[in-house]
Amino acid sequence: MQKLKKTLLALCLVAVCLTFWTAAATAEENGDQVELQIVSVNDFHGALIENGKNPGAAKLAAYLKALRAKNPDGTLLLSGGDMFQGSVESNLLYGKPVVEFMNEVAFDAMAFGNHEFDWGIERLEQRIAQANFPYLGANILLKDSAKAAPFAKDYQMLERKGVHIAVIGLATPQTAYMTNPKAVGAYQFADPVERAKALLPQLKAKGADLVVVVSHLGSYQDKESRLISDDAARLAAGVPSLNAIVSGHTHQTIFGKVGEVPIVQAYYFGRAVGEIDLTYDKKSRQVTASVAKVSALNPAELTADPAVAAIVAKAEAEVAPIKQVVLGETLRELHHERSEQNVSLLGQWSSDVLREAAKADIAFQNGGGIRTSIPAGLIKMGNLYEIMPFDNTLFTVDLTGEQVMQVLQYGIHNSKIGMLQYAGLKVQYDASLPPGERIVAVTTLDGQALDKKRGYRVATNDFMALGGDGYSMFKEGKNLKDSNIPLRDILVEKIKALKVIDFSGDDRLIEIRSEAVGRLPAAA
Template identity: 60%
Template sequence: MNCLWRGFARCTLAVLLFAVMTTAPVWAAGSADVVSFEVLTVNDFHGALPENGKNPGAAKLAQYLKETKAVNPAGTIIVSAGDMFQGTPDSNLLYGKTVVDVMNQIGFDAMTVGNHEFDWGVDILKKRINQSAFPYVAANIIDKKTGKPADFVKPYILLSRQGVKIAVIGLATPETAYKASPKYVAAYTFADPVQTVNQLLPELQRQGAEIILVVSHLASYMDRQTGEISGDAAVLARETRGLTAVISGHSHQTVYGKVNGVPVVQAYYNGRAVGKVEILYDKAAHKVVNTSVETVALPYPGLAADPAVARIVQKAQAEIGPVKNVVLGKTLTPLDHSREEPVVSPLGQWATDVLRTRAKADVAFQNGGGLRTGLPAGEITMGMIYEVMPFDNTIYTADMTGKQIKQVLEYGIMNTRVGMLQFSGVNVVYDPGRPAGDRVVSVTLPDGSPLGMNQVYRVATNDFMAAGGDGYIMFKEGKNLADTFLPVRDALVDAIKAARVIQFHSDGRLKILAAGLASAA
C-alpha cells in the first residue's frame, strides 16, 4: 500500500480499514455458527440485452452474477428491483419474454414490480410472471375491489438458506399510480411503503424470519461528497425497525451506504452495475453481526460473456432482426432529447410537430418521459424508433380552451418530477422566478397572435396524458376527448418515410427568462 502522498493520518485510517475488511471473512469462516450471505441486486435493466456502448449486455451481466454466486452458492440471493423489460426493441418486440428467459437462466430468486412492468398492461405482465421461474413480490399493490394485495404478486416470500429463514418483502413505488398508464393501473392503489412494511414486520417475526430484505422500486440518491442517502428508500430505512437491507431502483442512480444502520443499495441502470450486500449472521446468537454494501461497475476488463445467455440473446435478435433493422430514412443533424433539461428538445420539437400535423390539431403535447432517447445523425431504423418510443401510446384529440392549454404549460414546463413537457403550435415565454401557476408570461400562436383564453382549440396528445398520466388532469376537462387509435410510433415512422430526410431547425418556441431562472435557482 503506497501511502506517501496521502499523509500519515489518512494512511493510518486506510490500514485500519484494510485490516477490518480482510479479517472479517477470516473470523466468519472460523466460527461454525456464523454464516455469510451475499445479496446481488439488479435494477432498471430496461431490456438492455445486447452489449452496446456502456451497456455490458445480458451475457456479461449473467457471467458476473454466476461467477459471484459460485463463490458462495448456498448463501447467494439474486434479486431484481424492477423495470427489467421495457426499453429496447430487443425486448419490446417480444414484450419482455427474452429478458425473463435470461433471468431464468441466471437463476434469480425474486423480483419486484417497477412502474414500467405495467407498460403493456396487466395481462402481459401476468404472462411474464407465469413464464418466470422466480416469484414477483410487491406488498403494497392493492386491488381496489378486494382491498387486498393484488393476486398476481406475493407480498413477500420466505427463503431458507444455510439454516436461516430469510424474508424478502417486495414494494412498488407509489409513483406507479401516475407514472404508469392510468388505464393499466386504475384497478389498483399503491400503498405507503413505510406503513406496509411496518404492518408486515410482526407477521414475519412470528414466522421466524431472521433476516428481512426489502426489494423495492423506491428511488434513492446519494450525495457524492457526503455519502448521505435520500429518497423514498432512505425514508423506509429510517422509519422502520428490523430491516436487514433495502434494495432500491427507479431513479437510475449508483447508491451504496447505510441509513439508520441499514444498507441501502441501487445499481445504476441497464446492467451497468450490480449491487452487493454482504451479511454475516450468527445462528447461535440469532442476530446479524455485520453488513457491508457496495456496487460493482460492469463491464470490466476480462469479463467474459456467458455462453448460454449469449445464445438466448442471439436467438431473439435473429427473430426480430427483419423488423428492427429496416431503414426508414435519415436525419442530417442529431435529434437530441433530455427529460431534465428545461428546453423543448430537437426530438421533442420534431415529434410534437408530427403529432400536431397528423391529428390536424392546433396544439400538440408530449410528456417528456414518453420520449426515451434521442436520435443520432444518420440513418434511422425501426429499432431506433422503438428505443425513442417504446410505449404503445395512441394519439388522442380534444377540444380545449386557451385557459386549459395554459394550465398544461404551467404544469409541465420545468416539471422536474415528471420530466420536461414537449409541445408544438404555441410560442411560450416562461419566468421560473414567478409564483407557481403564474410563470407563463405569454403564449402566442405561430402567426404571432395571442392565445385566446376563452377560445377553443383542437389539441393532440397521447393516451397516457389524456388519461391523466404524470398528473396531466387538464385533458379530462376538455371536450370531445377521443382516441384516434393511431399509435404515436406509427405516426413518427410515417413522417420519416414521407420526408426521407429530416432537416431540423430550432424555432425557439420556448423562451425561459434568464433573470427568473437565476432567482429560481
C-alpha cells in the same frame, strides 16, 4: 528478568490469539456465524446487447454467476425492477428474452418496477408465468377493495445456510401516475412504510430470522456527506428493524446505511451490481456486521456467458427483420434527453407531426414518453422503437385557453416528471419563478396571444389524456377521443413521406437554448 517478562508477554499474546482463533473456528465449525450476500441489479431496461458502457446480458450473467459461486449457499440474487422496457430486442418481444436471461442466472425474486406495467396486465402476467422466480409487490392493492393484486406476491420466504430470510417486495407509489392509467387504473400503490410494518409480525411468526426488502423505491445519496434520501431512506427510517433494502427507479449508484439498515442501488442498464454482505449470528439471532457496496462493471474485462449469449443472439435474430428496415434519413441529430429541463428538437418535431396528423391547433407530449435521441443519418424502424417504446395512441381533446395554460404551468420545467414537449405554441417562461407562475407569454403560430376563453383542438397521447404524470387537465376537456392509432405509426409514415428530414429554412422548429436570465423563449 526483562527477557522473562518479554517471553511471558509474547506467550500471553499467543494465547489470546489462539483463544480468539479457537472461538472463531468453533463458531464457524458450529455454524453460529453465517456469511450471507444479497446481490442485486435494477433498472436493466432490456439492455440485452453489449453497447458502450452497457455490458449486455451475457457478460452481466457471467459476472453474477461468478459472484454467486463465491458463496453459493449464502447468496440471494434480487432485481429492483424495470427490467424489460427500453431496447428494441426486449420491446418487440415484450421482455421475453430478459426473463430467459434471469431464469438462466437463477434470480430469487424481483420487485415490480413502474415500467413492468407498460404493456398492460395481460403481457405482465405472461412474463410472470414464464419466470422461475416470484414477482413481489406487497403494496400493490386493488383500488376498490384494498385486497392484494392477484398477480403480485407480498413476500417470498427463502433459506440460506439454515437462516430463514423473508424478502418483501415494494413498488414505487409513483407508479400510480407514471404509468398509463389503462394499465394501473384498477390498482393503488399503498405507502411502503405502512405495508412493511404490517407484514413484519406475520413474517416473524413464520420464523423469519431476517427481513429484506427488494424494491423499486427511489433513493439519492449526497456525494460529500454520503447521506441517503428519498423513498428507500424513508422506509429504512420508518422500519429500522429491516436488515437490508434494495432500491431502484432513480438510476443512481447508492451504497450506505440509514441507521443500521444497509441500502444499495446499482445504477442502471446492468452497468453495476449491488451487494450487501451480512454476518448473522445464529445464537443471538442478530446481524453482527453489514457492508453495502456497488461494483461498476467494465465490459472489456468480462467474458460472455455462453448460455445467455445464445438467448441474446436468438432475440436479435427474431427482431432483425423489423429493426433494420430503413424509413428515411435525418440530416441532423434529433436530440432528446429526458432529464433536461428544455424543449428538445425531437420533442418539438414529433409533437408537430402529431398536431398535423390530428388536424389540431396544439400538441403536447410528456418528456418521459420520448426515451432517447435519433442520431443523424439513416432512420431505421429500430430507432422508432427506441424513442417510443410505449404503445401510446393519439388522443384529441378540446381545451380552453385557460386549460392549455394550466397544462403549460404544470409541465414547463417540472423536474419531477420531465419537461413538457409541445408544438403549435410559442412560449416564454422564467424558470426562476415558482411552479405555476413561470409562464411569461404564450402565442399561437399566427402570433396571436393565447385566448383563455377560446377553445383549442389539442392532440396528445393516451397516457397524458387519462391523467398520466398528473396531467388531470385533459380529463376536464371536451370531446376527449382516442384515435387508437399508435404514435409510433404516425411518425413512421411521416418519415417515409418526407424521406429526408431537413430543418433548413424552417424557423418554427429550432433548438432551444437557455438565456442567462433563465428565461427560455420556446419555438413551435
